[in-house]
Amino acid sequence: MQRITNKALAEAAGVSVSTVDRIMTGRLPVKRATVEHVLEIAEEVSFHGVGVIRSRLRTEAPHCRIGLLLNARTRRTFLDMADRAQATAESSHDVQARVITHHLTHPEPEATVAALVDLAQRCDVIACHCIDHPQVHAAIEDLNRKGVPVLPVISGLGCPAAPGLVGSNxxxxxxxxxxxxxxxxxxxxxxxxxxxxxxxxxxxxxxxxxxxxxxxxxxxxxxxxxxxxxxxxxxxxxxxxxxxxxxxxxxxxxxxxxxxxxxxxxxxxxxxxxxxxxxxxxxxxxxxxxxxxxxxxxxxxHPGLEIMDGAIMAIAEWATGAGEALAKKREFPFRILLSENC
Structure with missing residues (x-):
């Protein structure tokens, strides 16, 4: 297969050859929207430098420390979700993210509040699957005032400071x-x-x-x-x-x-x-x-892995300036499994 040249990529993307050269070498800045467009075309035409373009986006992306609060690690479901969140964050070119996960041993108010406070001391934002309780509400409202927002996943919260949700119907x-x-x-x-x-x-x-x-x-x-x-x-x-x-x-x-x-x-x-x-x-x-x-x-x-993808995507949008991203409801369909299709 003939190798796609920078010139061919530039023509396909509708940009100048010098723009592609700047993206590939990183010598001069290029608007993020332009880099994203060129990356999309590069993936379509199987351009050899797709990895380089992705790395340019990631290098310029904002840093974000994501706290993840989930139920006990003794349940395989929540270990898989934690692994997926980490993998999704690492592969994102919209944000340079690090995920710090805390697994609750018991879903109790005091333990949940303590875990949220601990994560807030180390993170910029928190995604959590936790109980809906007045003590938890008070902690989340306090964290929000301190600039650490909370995004509920799977289970929503009756808390004005955390109106969003990534989950199912x-x-x-x-x-x-x-x-x-x-x-x-x-x-x-x-x-x-x-x-x-x-x-x-x-x-x-x-x-x-x-x-x-x-x-x-x-x-x-x-x-x-x-x-x-x-x-x-x-x-x-x-x-x-x-x-x-x-x-x-x-x-x-x-x-x-x-x-x-x-x-x-x-x-x-x-x-x-x-x-x-x-x-x-x-x-x-x-x-x-x-x-x-x-x-x-x-x-x-519950589509736990897709929910983790959605949570990381929402946080990436928030980290890049979309302040309302964490307030949205994002719904992923559950799956119906029987003996014949499992």
Whole structure:
């Protein structure tokens, strides 16, 4: 294949050869918008110096230290999200970013506030998946006054200082879970809900969507009061055991909102109840195997990796002067996984 010359690239991009030369050598400044345009054309025509052009953009990009607050590292989902945020930040040519991640051991107000304060001392901006609590609101408002804004991911916050969100449509997700439950769980019986706790706003929305759908459709399924997993497998197993004790043979389905899907399935296995329909959110190698084996019937997966991409993109826009970038709602569709497409 014939090598694309600087002249050919300049003609394709509609700029002068000297402009391309300045971009390639870095001797004289070129407007960022022009460099971005030339890069786009260079990628289209497979120009040999694409890497050099990208590096020019990155060298001139603003520096930004990004704090990332996520749930426990014992859940593979959040380790994968942290890795993706780091990789996305490193590959961005809009910002020279470094990601500092803090994994919470327990989703409690005091621990969450302490983690936010610690990250704020080392970072310019924070992206966080955390509980919605007055103490957390107060901390975020204080950080915002000090010039360290906070961007919620996955789960929103009822806090004026953090109005944005990068996540999914949780009402729609809950309604979709109810759709499957109403069709696969039998015409009547009891349905158990296991959530990660009472303080995750996205999980409130999922439960609301779930209950509202069944009510609208006149379903005879009885939804039991939600029990908490504490966002861990042990807690989810304990919750499912409680549901079995309360509902017995009338328990026809379990919707695991948030973490703990593996623990819930293990509890049903130990109780010898393979007849119970299981719908969950969490996709890991273990829950994927359970889905293929028919122990889990539907997984409505949060697109955690895409959400991290969206968060880094929003922060890059903010770092380059788009002050409203962190106040936007950015929605990524969840995925519906069955044994046949997982």
């Amino acid at each position: 949780e009402i729609e997700l809950g309604r979709t879970a109810a759709w499957f439950m109403s069709r696969l769980g039998g015409p009547e019986g009891s349905i158990g809900l296991v959530n990660g706790g009472t303080l995750f706003r996205n999980q409130w929305a999922e439960e609301e969507g779930f209950r509202t759908f069944l009510k609208e459709k006149g379903s005879r399924l009885s939804v039991l009061p939600a029990l908490s997993s504490g966002e861990c497998d042990i807690g989810a197993a304990r919750a499912v055991s409680t549901l079995l004790g309360k509902a017995g043979s009338r328990l026809h389905g379990v919707f695991v909102i948030g973490g703990g899907l593996e623990g819930a399935v293990n509890a049903l296995r130990d109780a010898r109840r393979p007849d119970i329909l299981v719908v969950g959110n969490e996709l890991t190698s273990a829950t994927r195997a359970m889905l293929k084996a028919g122990q889990v019937h539907v997984i409505l997966e």
